Amino acid sequence: MKQLDRYTCEEAFRRLDDYLDRELSPSDMARMQEHLETCAGCAREFAFEASVLDGVKRKLRYLDMPSDVLARLTAAIAQQRHGSNEAGGA
Amino acid sequence: MTDLSVPALDKTRGASHLDQTTARASPPEAAEFEALLLAVLAPAYGYALRLTRHRADAEDLVQEASLLACGGSHTFQVGTNFKAWFFRILVRCFYARHRAAQRRPQTVELDDTPDIYLYGNSIRNGLPSSGDDPASILIDRLGTERVVEAISQLPIEYGVVCTLYFMEDFAYHEIADVLDVPLGTVRSRLHRGRKMLQKVLWHMAQEAGVISAMTRPERQPS
Numbered sequence: 001m002k003q004l005d006r007y008t009c010e011e012a013f014r015r016l017d018d019y020l021d022r023e024l025s026p027s028d029m030a031r032m033q034e035h036l037e038t039c040a041g042c043a044r045e046f047a048f049e050a051s052v053l054d055g056v057k058r059k060l061r062y063l064d065m066p067s068d069v070l071a072r073l074t075a076a077i078a079q080q081r082h083g084s085n086e087a088g089g090a
Numbered sequence: 091m092t093d094l095s096v097p098a099l100d101k102t103r104g105a106s107h108l109d110q111t112t113a114r115a116s117p118p119e120a121a122e123f124e125a126l127l128l129a130v131l132a133p134a135y136g137y138a139l140r141l142t143r144h145r146a147d148a149e150d151l152v153q154e155a156s157l158l159a160c161g162g163s164h165t166f167q168v169g170t171n172f173k174a175w176f177f178r179i180l181v182r183c184f185y186a187r188h189r190a191a192q193r194r195p196q197t198v199e200l201d202d203t204p205d206i207y208l209y210g211n212s213i214r215n216g217l218p219s220s221g222d223d224p225a226s227i228l229i230d231r232l233g234t235e236r237v238v239e240a241i242s243q244l245p246i247e248y249g250v251v252c253t254l255y256f257m258e259d260f261a262y263h264e265i266a267d268v269l270d271v272p273l274g275t276v277r278s279r280l281h282r283g284r285k286m287l288q289k290v291l292w293h294m295a296q297e298a299g300v301i302s303a304m305t306r307p308e309r310q311p312s
Contacts, residue, residue, distance in 0.1 A: 016205075017277070017280065017284070018277070021261075021280075023261070023262055023277075045206055045209055048208070048212070048224070049206060049209065049225075051223050051224075052225045052228075052288065054226070055225060055226045055228070056256050057256050057257075057259075059233070059238070060234075060237065060238070060241075060253070060256045060257045061256075061257055062136075063135070063140070064132075065132045065135040069135060069145075069149050072153070073131055073135075073149070073152060073153055073156060074128065077124065077127060077128075077156050077157070080156075080160045080161070081120060081124060
């Protein structure tokens with residue numbers, strides 16, 4: 001009966017994205033981990049996929065906003081809020 | 091029952107319609123709203139820059155979204171996800187501008203892209219599939235500019251969702267909130283977007299000589 005609770009490679013592969021994004025239920029996460037511990041082929045593919053995702057995330061993140069941009073945006077927001085308050089108070 | 095979700099905006103009416111009202115538990119005080127807004131400006135600018143790829147366009151986009159958000163601040167409900175609420179406005183502004191400009195070419199064909207495209211091609215071309223994190227080496231050698239360029243080649247609806255996913259660590263349900271689409275649509279677009287992205291990255295790596303460099307045997311010191 002225990003065998004029925006385990007994922008085949010095909011079932012695991014179908015859940016690859018959800019597994020990598022931690023969108024599976026705890027029980028499905030556990031089944032995936034159990035499969036990956038016993039299937040070297042899937043473990044290699046999944047590790048490769050995870051690394052691709054992490055690599056792309058690293059490349060896309062960490063953009064600083066220049067201080068002059070922040071200053072202009074802050075001023076525009078303040079002006080808008082000020083205008084709203086005056087209109088509201090008129 | 092009180093609707094605590096982000097205000098539903100009519101997709102067909104462009105970015106300027108934030109004046110719809112919904113039942114709300116508690117709109118924020120002005121100072122509270124401004125603090126929330128200022129806290130998301132930096133990630134919003136980063137996201138806008140990745141979408142538009144131009145600093146001036148990104149700044150314009152964030153400013154437009156900020157001013158619209160200020161005007162519609164009464165529709166935000168304290169205790170809900172402000173970042174998702176604001177990014178929803180930002181994405182709507184981006185779509186509106188994109189529709190007006192029609193300047194994003196679609197260059198990727200999806201239908202023939204198999205799953206785990208990079209892994210499959212790496213194996214077929216003799217790249218190491220394990221060991222010193224070959225996928226990470228491949229992405230690092232491609233560099234940030236090519237990765238950004240690759241995402242810009244995706245059809246817009248896939249580029250928007252993939253950029254949200256890769257940059258902001260939003261969960262699927264948060265992306266669904268931002269884009270105002272069902273969870274299944276997010277899952278499907280992410281899956282297909284990743285496949286397309288891997289295809290583009292592979293071709294870029296080939297053109298840039300990254301693949302041949304990685305398959306070339308290292309010269310032993312004499």
